Amino acid sequence: MAIHTDMGSQLVNLCSALLLLTCFAIIAQRRLSACVDLFALQSVFLAVTAALVAFLTGAYHIYIAAGLTVVIKAIVLPRILKAVIERLNVKRELELNINIPSSLLVCGALVILAFYITQPIISLGFLLTQDSLAIALAIVLIGFFIMIARKKAVTQVIGFLVIENGLFLGATAAAYGMPLIVELGVFFDILVAGLIIGVYTHRLQDTFDSVDTSKLTGLKE
Amino acid sequence: MFFDLSWIIDWGLLSVISLYGIGIFLPSVFFRNAHVQNLVAHGAAMAASVAGIVLGVAGLLAPTAATFSVSSNLPLLTFQIRVDPLSSFFVLIISLSGLAASQFAVGYVREFENRHSMAALGGLYNAFLLSMILVVLADNGIFFLIVWEIMSLVSYFLVVTEHEKAETRYAGFFYLIMTHVGTAFIIVAYLVFYQQAGSFSFETFRHPPAPIPEGFRTLIFATALIGFGTKAGIVPLHVWLPYAHPAAPSHVSALMSGVMIKTAIYGLVRVYFDFLGGVFPWWWGFIILTIGAVSALLGVMYALMEHDLKSLLAYHSVENIGIILMGIGSGMIFQSYGLPHLAALGLLAGLYHTINHAMFKGLLFLGAGSLLHATHTRNMEEYGGLIRKMPWTAVFFLIGAVSISALPPSNGFVSEWLTFQSLFLSFQIPDLLLKIILPIGAAMLALTGVLAMACFAKAFGISFLAMPRSAHAREAQEVPWTMRIGMGVMALFCIVLGLAPMGVVPVIDRVTASLTGISIAEKLVSEGGFALAPAPDKGFASISTPVLALLLILLVPAALLMAAVIGGRLRKRFYKTWGCGINLKPRMEYTATGFTQPIKQVFDMIYRPTVKLETEMLEESRYFAKRMRFQTHIEPVFQEYLYDPVVKVLQKLADRVRVIQSGSLHVYLAYIFVTLLVLLLWVR
Numbered sequence: 040m041a042i043h044t045d046m047g048s049q050l051v052n053l054c055s056a057l058l059l060l061t062c063f064a065i066i067a068q069r070r071l072s073a074c075v076d077l078f079a080l081q082s083v084f085l086a087v088t089a090a091l092v093a094f095l096t097g098a099y100h101i102y103i104a105a106g107l108t109v110v111i112k113a114i115v116l117p118r119i120l121k122a123v124i125e126r127l128n129v130k131r132e133l134e135l136n137i138n139i140p141s142s143l144l145v146c147g148a149l150v151i152l153a154f155y156i157t158q159p160i161i162s163l164g165f166l167l168t169q170d171s172l173a174i175a176l177a178i179v180l181i182g183f184f185i186m187i188a189r190k191k192a193v194t195q196v197i198g199f200l201v202i203e204n205g206l207f208l209g210a211t212a213a214a215y216g217m218p219l220i221v222e223l224g225v226f227f228d229i230l231v232a233g234l235i236i237g238v239y240t241h242r243l244q245d246t247f248d249s250v251d252t253s254k255l256t257g258l259k260e
Numbered sequence: 261m262f263f264d265l266s267w268i269i270d271w272g273l274l275s276v277i278s279l280y281g282i283g284i285f286l287p288s289v290f291f292r293n294a295h296v297q298n299l300v301a302h303g304a305a306m307a308a309s310v311a312g313i314v315l316g317v318a319g320l321l322a323p324t325a326a327t328f329s330v331s332s333n334l335p336l337l338t339f340q341i342r343v344d345p346l347s348s349f350f351v352l353i354i355s356l357s358g359l360a361a362s363q364f365a366v367g368y369v370r371e372f373e374n375r376h377s378m379a380a381l382g383g384l385y386n387a388f389l390l391s392m393i394l395v396v397l398a399d400n401g402i403f404f405l406i407v408w409e410i411m412s413l414v415s416y417f418l419v420v421t422e423h424e425k426a427e428t429r430y431a432g433f434f435y436l437i438m439t440h441v442g443t444a445f446i447i448v449a450y451l452v453f454y455q456q457a458g459s460f461s462f463e464t465f466r467h468p469p470a471p472i473p474e475g476f477r478t479l480i481f482a483t484a485l486i487g488f489g490t491k492a493g494i495v496p497l498h499v500w501l502p503y504a505h506p507a508a509p510s511h512v513s514a515l516m517s518g519v520m521i522k523t524a525i526y527g528l529v530r531v532y533f534d535f536l537g538g539v540f541p542w543w544w545g546f547i548i549l550t551i552g553a554v555s556a557l558l559g560v561m562y563a564l565m566e567h568d569l570k571s572l573l574a575y576h577s578v579e580n581i582g583i584i585l586m587g588i589g590s591g592m593i594f595q596s597y598g599l600p601h602l603a604a605l606g607l608l609a610g611l612y613h614t615i616n617h618a619m620f621k622g623l624l625f626l627g628a629g630s631l632l633h634a635t636h637t638r639n640m641e642e643y644g645g646l647i648r649k650m651p652w653t654a655v656f657f658l659i660g661a662v663s664i665s666a667l668p669p670s671n672g673f674v675s676e677w678l679t680f681q682s683l684f685l686s687f688q689i690p691d692l693l694l695k696i697i698l699p700i701g702a703a704m705l706a707l708t709g710v711l712a713m714a715c716f717a718k719a720f721g722i723s724f725l726a727m728p729r730s731a732h733a734r735e736a737q738e739v740p741w742t743m744r745i746g747m748g749v750m751a752l753f754c755i756v757l758g759l760a761p762m763g764v765v766p767v768i769d770r771v772t773a774s775l776t777g778i779s780i781a782e783k784l785v786s787e788g789g790f791a792l793a794p795a796p797d798k799g800f801a802s803i804s805t806p807v808l809a810l811l812l813i814l815l816v817p818a819a820l821l822m823a824a825v826i827g828g829r830l831r832k833r834f835y836k837t838w839g840c841g842i843n844l845k846p847r848m849e850y851t852a853t854g855f856t857q858p859i860k861q862v863f864d865m866i867y868r869p870t871v872k873l874e875t876e877m878l879e880e881s882r883y884f885a886k887r888m889r890f891q892t893h894i895e896p897v898f899q900e901y902l903y904d905p906v907v908k909v910l911q912k913l914a915d916r917v918r919v920i921q922s923g924s925l926h927v928y929l930a931y932i933f934v935t936l937l938v939l940l941l942w943v944r
Contacts, residue, residue, distance in 0.1 A: 152941075158944075159944060186926075187926050253924060
């Protein structure tokens, strides 16, 4: 299972970096449908990374995971989200908790933090590639940050899915993938979560005439 | 032995668990019709109770304890069950009460059928009985705590059956908090055991690898007392009882008041006499005795002032738990002074009163349930004259009232008499202080008995005699036979326990012998098996309830004869009661408030009553009152001076902590995010 080619490891790093880049693009984007597209793009990159890892390590079950990633994360979930956007007629994220330039700065800091945190683990040296674990953690943190910084429920769903992409990247690129059964379970969870959050968004719209989650404060006694 | 006891125990246990299991799940799964669900649930409970009675009797007769064990995948948890005399005795109590209450329930819950889910009520009822059985059978600390918690939660759900009423929700909430505070203390006690013994198995609690140090033993004593005491309802932890017990449906109240609080007595006896081996300093027993005496006295005093029949009965549970603890406490004192015979006597008196209270309190709650069923009110001031409308209920209620008032030859009399004997025999203790104090306890017990009698003179007189005080009482009808049979079964148990103590004592003696190592049945039962005599060689008293009963029965014709001889000719005239020329109205009757007024005056130091009297005069003349308004109110001392301050402090703290609960999704996410980052940096 050892990696012989430097080339392969470089490629995995490159793809991981592209994943990170799409995260920044999502942060910088106000239009919701563009955010969804960027998420779909990110998922495609993820699938490519997974396929690369599968090719390099010979762990063929990761191909299945890569295929599922394309189907569910790049096709099905974006469609669901777009349908929600269409139906609820929320096109743009207008008010932000944190404005875009500051968000980008914070995300930059998070990436540095992620590299700093994973340094001791990477230096142990048994990872497939040097940097993908750090990048994966950075993506998780940025996904989390999206959920905090954006108000619309749809953006929060995207943040949640970005977190999941980060975890998946960490699992495949750094640890040669999880057992297939676990991955299948995760995909199922994601799908269910997507559906639940879709319903939740509808309810939010029905109750508050808005998908702004800060209005949930009104539920407090 | 004609048949194999261990075989009976195996199958008894299996059928108890599976029959309750059927009662829990079958009604909700297969049947749609509420009445069928009712019949299936309570039928299963009855069958399981019969199996439980068999199991209890077999367990009491078996020469050695039977143990069962099923391991689980969870750490520290093993499903261990042990059928020994103490647990069998409590299984017997639970099953006897369960049998009568289930029979009663069939009729009683009919009026719930359209309003509430019968599958839920019936299923929870079965779960409640099963959890109590498992509490007394559990032989592993974690298993015990799990079933204890299930028992508490299930009983909470039963309390809030009528959750559409705000007062019921409050009662349930109060109960839930109190029971969890108690459970927390029990957990502490068991953790100390675990830390000392290295395992949660009760067997290692009994025989820890090294003796438990004195300090930890004291800690176990205190935490077990508070923990189990909360469930038992000792003063001052009793405040939830008068709320929660009345709020539940009556057949559940009967079980909660009659049986559930006894699981706490079981816990105390189990911990002190079994786990700690009956070795303790004298002041442990003294504390138990004092708490018992105070609970008994205050319980009955507050009961006297209560005019809600079910709350009154709940306060009497506090009283009777006190009497039970007085027996057990005196037993503990004797035990620490090396007087095992007397220790066994005290413990026996306590356990005898335990089973007696389960029966007569169960009976009285079923009677109260019948009154509620017939009149739709719990307020005694709206009853009256019910003896003519509901003769059966009246007779059963009277049997219960006589028993709880400890009038000879009832069962309550036997056990209270044994408690008295145990307290009087304190002159054998070498300590002068205790020689003086224990008879004071006996005096308090005597006062308790008198007040209990006054209370039930009130409860029975106001409810059943004279004229109906309200439309509810005027329209009351006798309850259906399903309910009458339930009460009749309980009444029968009461009578048997009262008239055949010489049969009951050897049975309980097996329990106390297993705990103290000394059998006193042969000494106690004398005169060819017809009388009880705790210390015949000391010239002490002995009683025989069958002879007493015979005497009482013979006294009736004797009195009639005397009346005929001395009183002259018997004439019968039927005429209205003379009312000074005015027509008699229900409003002229003695009220429950009026009845207890003298006692309120005498003990005003404890009651701290406030009376408000407003008189509205006629406008034409200030000498004629148009309307008078009378309000009286006794101060709930414990709630005002003990509970309210604690609640206030907690609320202040909660208000402070509440600041972090902004209600904003983003802030919560930020909390998680920051925690994650801090933890990640921490582990680096």
